[in-house]
Amino acid sequence: MKSYLVQPGSGIENMQLSETEKPTLQPGKILLKMLAWSLNYRDLLVAGGQYGLGLPSPLTPISDGVGEIIESNTELGGFKIGQRVALSFFPDWQDESITAQKTKKSLGGTSQGLLAEFITCLPSEIVSVPQFLSNEEAATLPCAALTAWNALFETTTNSPEKKVLTIGSGGVSIFALQFAKSAGYKTVAVSRSLQHLNQLKELGLDEGIESSSNPKWGDTIRKSSFGEVDHAIELGGANTLPQSIKATRVGGEISLIGVLAGNEAEFNPLPIIMKSIKLQGIFVGSIAMFNRMNSSIEQNKIKPVIDKVFKFENAHSAFAYMAKGNHFGKICISI
Template sequence: MKCYELQGPEGVDALALVDKPVPQAGPGEVLVRLKAATLNYRDLLTVKGGYGSRQKFPLVPVSDGAGVVEAVGAGVRSFVPGDRVIGSFFENWFGGEPSEATMRAALGGSVDGVLTEYRVFPAHALVRTPAHLSDVEAAALPCAGLTAWSAVVKLGNVKPGQTVLTQGTGGVSLFALQFAKMCGARVIATSSSDAKIARLKQLGADVTLNYKTTPDWGKKARELTGRGVDLVVEVGGVGTLNESIRATRIGGTIAFIGVLAGPATADTRLPLMVMQQQRLQGVTVGSIEDLQALCDGIAMHGVKPVIDKVFAFDQVKDAFAHMASGAHFGKVAIAIG
């Protein structure tokens, strides 16, 4: 089989396409033929060696993949060859509260990921692909989809009539917009591109703000709602946190996910967060149980991931470059095999 290995922390140029034997499924395991993968910002960090001490080399990168069961090992009764499946980001986080042990095995970081034609998964770490999704669409769910689900549905507990603010047009943000609308919430979406703003409106955003022409977008969002938003899905990180604090109502929540916007400014508004009793909620993907809930939810409501562009398996470096450019709207995908 062919797979990509990251040989060291030198960036995309350290990715090598190699030949390996097809692995065999042992007891309790499932051999999956991967059909598609999608990229996350975390994957860009990983190829630069930014995953810290848990990152190993050589490493098969990328966490999000979908495929078809090729064979099952002894004792596996939950899947049969031909079943369409996706793998959980955390293979050992079954459900409940996270812990160091349950979050130790993270695909494409501390353990090999899915940028390969075949991979063996523990049977317990697989979830059936929602029938209404293609393999490319399903490959967007394990990290980006589940992170947004955790931020909006599980931890954000968004209710009908509430207001959610999303940032940008990456995979997590678009999923968050879709899930917020699914929950009956109003959505304020930001972007620096008027062309992308038009597409955000088509996707269901009720209000849009260009954060380049409206740098005080947090203040503007608070004015538009009269009291502030109930939830901010914060993918920018400390670089956008000040405006997120301004946007959030007293007692509201900031779901803190990303690091896209760089370092914080010196004039942090953390005291305002304290004064307004806001909650800063860290979000790191979710459990296998949460992934199943996500799949059940989107199947019921017919929600489909937004796919920006699909690259061939021999165009992986181009896919990473496109992701790094920031030109994408939704998920950057790779067709495997």
């Protein structure tokens, strides 16, 4: 079968499309024929050697994918042959709170990823995907969507009304906007692009702030009629956090998710203390959260936003397109 292999640290441009053995079906496992994949910023970090040390090498990249169950060497539980399923980013995090043990194994990171024609896994590592979604749409859910869902509804103070801040217009932020709107929350987004802000407004965004010409956007939000937010979905990292803190109300919360604008900066923690802000790291989510999110996607008929789909043979172009950072929504690969 064909599969992609990369040496973590060597960069995605050195990823190779290789002919490898089709996996044999061990007892207890199922065989999936992969149908579609989606990219995350993390896939670039892994290939670039910025995602921790000691990753398998060579590594099949990508955590997010959807496949069809074509063979089984075990009880299938609630699943059946021919069913379309997604794999969980953390195969061992079934339910309840995060622990080091549950998150030790992550697809396309500490263990082999999915960018191959066939994959074997345990039935406990998969979830069924909403039927109304295409293969590519369903492939966007495991990492970006689940992270946004976890931040907004699982590891948080749930409230019937909220004002939510998102940063940029990539995978996580667009899912966060769509989920927030489905819950009836008010939303404000900052983006470096006016065109992206207009596209976000078509998805229901209430307020948009252009950030390139307004680096102090946190103050702008605070002083605007929209006002301070209850919950900031922080995707920029160390360089945007001070602005997110300014935009967040006293007693509000910030979900720390991403490092798009860098992970090193001088940082004054005093405003967090004086505003009693709850800072919460978010790391994707569990399989139970994934199933709850899928029920909500089904119920609210939420369609993932896809920027562009590339063919399996052109996976390099998909990564190069992501590295440019001008996309709106998810970048997918299809068989």
